[in-house]
Amino acid sequence: MKIFESYKLKDIEFKNRIVLPPMCMYGTDQEGLAKIFHFIHYTERAIGGVGLIILEATAVTPNGRISSKDLGIWSDNHIETLKTIVESGQKYGSKMAIQLAHAGRKCEAEADYIVAPSAIAFSENYREPKELSKEEIKELVKVFKDAAIRADKAGFDMIELHGAHGYLINEFLSPLTNKREDEYGGSTENRVRFLKEILEEINKVWPSNKPIGLRVSASDYAEGGVDINEMVKIIDMIKDKVDIIHVSSGAVVPTPIKTYPGYQIKFAEEIKHRCNIPTIAVGLIENPDMVEEILQNNRADMVALGRELLRNPYWVLQTAYEKEINMEFPEQYIRAFK
Template structure:
């Protein structure tokens, strides 16, 4: 059996394979109310039919001002739970485990009104200047992540992922390029980590299931975070019972990134080995042979696919044929997949 298709267990959840759909914004909430629409139901359940082991739905805002766009999904009040519960039910019908990425866009929010960040620095000339968060606003946001975790549990999700990457709010606190605070939430790496530490602690107080954190392991800018800097933070996450680090990179500041197939895999490998914590590899992974190499050489524990699954919802079937193995096919599609 290829490792890519071997089951993988975290806590009390067993994933039928190591293939994960990475969170990708759908920008499809027509009423700007953050509620699940028909598009979400069709999009995510199609990938479940495609036999993906874990589906992580898009960045879902814990506060309305924390949306990346007005069309993003939300989980800031109880009215969101009904639609998310239905979405979970549809995905699980086809054997996929379900995850939700809890997020706050920080200074990269493109919604009306005031936006918030650790420091009053705009991401670029194309973005608004955020308000520097007061301690009361920090506490409100931490509580919002906790409340969102409770709603995620009520909706039936198997996995929670905290979005601490791509230049959004938590990432802004972690990087010295965007966090110029002089209080207990800024300065040293430990102080910059405090916001994430408190979010993890609050989520863990209400959530016993698998907990992932997505990070941007490299800022690609002088004075910013590097993969080696994240080794220390990964060790802190492990002590807080984070189960897996989803290792992406970039986007906390505008920077040139030399992207090529598997360009982020070395970062996942570094954290896995030096922090002794499971990792997920993501970034221009497109073939089964490439994914299998990553797993067999101990470079990561799960494979996250993003744009490849926009192009092909049934990628796992193609991957199985590429690796010469048979996987379960829904009877409705059996005629189309002769192995």
């Protein structure tokens, strides 16, 4: 099965095509330090055979957290606990990535103020953000760069920028949330500028042999917002600075989304072929046969299983057992699979 074939990006080789996507665990404190829960959670998925583990959205500033219980990477104090998780995951054969994130106007953490490209609240239940000045935008670009340096010191094999789900980078990309009249707003090229500057700076400090990923929302599902054609245009502008696109959708504005198993696969497929770049498919994917269909039909290069890997950390091992795939099972559990 192609699920169990290795896959290589730059010098990093994943032992299979299964990805644990970043999912907030709400398990830390005001300091944003990783706890024993995070160590157990991610190590267990590594023991379970996941090829690539992407740590949850990890904030590059305190007021860039989605909640007050999110991981942080805004300080050198965060490096050591993250490093412990990385080394444990690698010990059990997984490659380890971290998602660098800023919540923008969707920050619900305790903070004196929140920021966005424009002073528009997400909904009546959210605070109105402060519109970023150009000087503050430049400062945030450096903040992402510094976070990438820390991620490398922690030993991560890969980083992923969070450009999806209505958080700060996504807010710059979408005309629904970016109403600026300077060089960071208006045209597609201007709305991409913030992301492009972040990637330019990260590429200066991130090891050239390690991949950089980008998570995107391929559609805003709202009139006047980003659709798949616009997202293809956006990715074409920055694809020389990233190695793989993790394709999600929605959440930049409150709007109903019709979801069903595999509802986002079509976006990953279209971006992969129209932009000629590797993709990760995600979105209510559970069944091994569905995963195999995606890979065999070249619709994506890797497949992320979110809820399924929360329910079953040993999905990869169980699938290998059920499909009679010859693989190396953990010595401690081998009696269950032979």
